[in-house]
Amino acid sequence: MQTAQQRALLIAFGDREVVVRSDDSAVLGALERIFTMMRAPVSAGRTVGELEVCREDGRYAVRGITDVTLEDGSLADVVRHVRYSAIQLLMDARPDLLWFHAGAAALRGRAVLFPGPPGGGKSSLVTSLCARGWSYLSDEIAPLDPLSDTVLPFPQAPAIREYPGREMPPEWVRMANKEELRLRPDRVCREPTPIAALVRPSYRRAARADLSVGSPATTALHLLEQCGNFPSHRETAVSYVCALVQRVPGFSVCFSDGEAAADVVARRLEDCL
């Protein structure tokens, strides 16, 4: 039951929506910043899930259709879990798409996908490209429509980790050490965009930015490793990705500085886009 103090946040992906309700302004405020470019002012689509965040005995709790086990019940903890739950609900609502752990940016209506695990430098690279006139599609989650070879926008606010330039221990990936960046609205791509290249980012301390051509097989394998809903597609995903890497070129970029990497990527991919 909705109380008088509760507010709702509508997170939209295409015509699918997730509703997050809470009477806690800190929680909703944090989620509104993360999903500021995916907010729907009013419901205009199909609700695929509802999450409710409340405070019980000084700790946050989440109610909804997903099982959520909070670690410490802190604000950062609940925001992280609600964010992932909302993303999961949207993923589940579009099982026809291949969902990749990837950043994505576009230039002249052509998209480049940057698949990689957390901490690999996707956000840093994508936001640096956007500062050079590219359009933002996503910094972390990139849905790919295999029927049209297009990347769909999933423009949650790009977030850069604190302490850039340091090697990141695995546990940092789960910590609340990211800071959301604001992008100009006209820098955000709102349309499905044909994929034109695949670039594997690889952050290495003190590495000079360098882009190298990747073999189709290693490019395909790396992309498959980052497919979040691979178990739903299996061989269909393998077949599609192997065909894709024969249509679009694959690269890897090694870097320690996102700005330098963006310069190299923008210069070298100019001809592909």
Next chain:
Amino acid sequence: MSDGAAPEPVTTLCPNRAADARVYPLGDEAVVYVPAAMAAYALNCSALAIFELCDGRRTVADIGRECAETLGCAPDALLPDVGRGVSELQQAGLVSYG
């Protein structure tokens, strides 16, 4: 394929490709997918050449000699490398002896 040390196979055994492995050729390389394990592997041209010769009839020594002949090497020159390659393919579940 991993760089970890793999046990040397007996060169008289005949490795055989996994029956359900699906091969997606990509130039002179390939992605091989094993549905039962839900696992995919990228094989470079050397690994792919060895994998394709694992037909259950050729011994590891035969495979080494064929690879050497293709590359114009002495007959046993590639046997250690081929042996390691077959072991890695076996560890990945892409070939078996039996």
